[in-house]
Amino acid sequence: MAKTITFGIQKGGSSKTTTSGIISYLLARDGYKVLAVDMDSQGNLTDLLTQKDLTFFEGKTILDAFKEDDARKYIYNVSENLDLLPADDFLATLAKFIYREYERKQKMDGNFLLRETLKQVKDEYDFIIVDTPPSLAEPMINAICASDEVVVLCESSKWAFTAIERFLETAIHAQMNYNPDLRITGILRNLIDSRRTDSKAFADLIESQYSDLVFSHLVKRKASTGRISLNGFDNNPELDAALEEYLPFYEELKQRVGIN
Numbered sequence: 001m002a003k004t005i006t007f008g009i010q011k012g013g014s015s016k017t018t019t020s021g022i023i024s025y026l027l028a029r030d031g032y033k034v035l036a037v038d039m040d041s042q043g044n045l046t047d048l049l050t051q052k053d054l055t056f057f058e059g060k061t062i063l064d065a066f067k068e069d070d071a072r073k074y075i076y077n078v079s080e081n082l083d084l085l086p087a088d089d090f091l092a093t094l095a096k097f098i099y100r101e102y103e104r105k106q107k108m109d110g111n112f113l114l115r116e117t118l119k120q121v122k123d124e125y126d127f128i129i130v131d132t133p134p135s136l137a138e139p140m141i142n143a144i145c146a147s148d149e150v151v152v153l154c155e156s157s158k159w160a161f162t163a164i165e166r167f168l169e170t171a172i173h174a175q176m177n178y179n180p181d182l183r184i185t186g187i188l189r190n191l192i193d194s195r196r197t198d199s200k201a202f203a204d205l206i207e208s209q210y211s212d213l214v215f216s217h218l219v220k221r222k223a224s225t226g227r228i229s230l231n232g233f234d235n236n237p238e239l240d241a242a243l244e245e246y247l248p249f250y251e252e253l254k255q256r257v258g259i260n
């Protein structure tokens with residue numbers, strides 16, 4: 001039965017997609033069967049993992065899986081161990097689907113839509129990795145309610161810092177009301193700019209405020225990591241350099257979720 005890990009924070013541009021893409025890639029490379037789930041209508045994880053224009057996925061996305069109650073039909077195979085439930089702009093209509101159709105027909109709380117859909121395929125994977133949009137709306141709550149673990153992303157800025165407390169409140173609310181098995185795996189400090197003293201100061205502040213939650217390894221801002229969005233993972237000549245910053249975090253993550 002797969003372990004489901006959400007990468008989340010409502011602050012935009014905090015490396016949710018980059019991190020969830022890299023972790024999906026690394027787990028698959030290590031031989032684990034991975035399903036990556038794109039819960040963001042921006043479709044960035046879909047783009048990152050497939051290097052395809054999003055128009056390719058029109059009518060073949062996770063929203064279609066939700067509507068037809070059939071996850072398997074919409075799973076796209078990326079590589080030997082890596083599959084994807086893709087997203088495109090139409091996922092922006094998720095709330096409309098939940099409240100107009102899903103809750104009425106299925107007599108199920110709309111917060112459980114993703115959990116119920118993933119149940120169909122959970123046995124086929126070791127890990128399900130969920131990328132989320134920069135908002136606390138339905139896609140994020142669905143991701144949290146479907147997950148065993150949630151990793152909080154935080155880049156080093158004031159607005160990212162102030163988002164953490166609110167995100168944790170939301171996750172704890174979901175844990176108390178919907179998903180008692182949820183664990184907050186930790187807070188990853190990333191996009192740390194070593195040339196900026198304020199960046200280092202925020203990284204330290206997060207550590208002092210959330211000492212019990214922060215991952216000890218933080219991820220620095222690095223040009224080759226940023227360019228993964230352009231070049232993807234296959235035939236990327238600078239992939240080793242791009243992943244370098246993530247490897248210690250990956251090891252720590254595996255330890256925390258109990259796979260080392």
Ligand SMILES: Nc1ncnc2c1ncn2[C@@H]1O[C@H](COP(=O)(O)OP(=O)(O)OP(=O)(O)O)[C@@H](O)[C@H]1O
Nearest residue numbers: 012013014015016017018134220221222225226229
């Ligand atoms: N470690 C890194 N070093 C350099 N650039 C990075 C790094 N991580 C992410 N980036 C870049 O920073 C930008 C934001 O990253 P990303 O899109 O992964 O964040 P996000 O939290 O998913 O954003 P959104 O909230 O819009 O979904 C992207 O252009 C990405 O390529």
Ligand SMILES: [Mg+2]
Nearest residue numbers: 016017040044
């Ligand atoms: Mg993103």
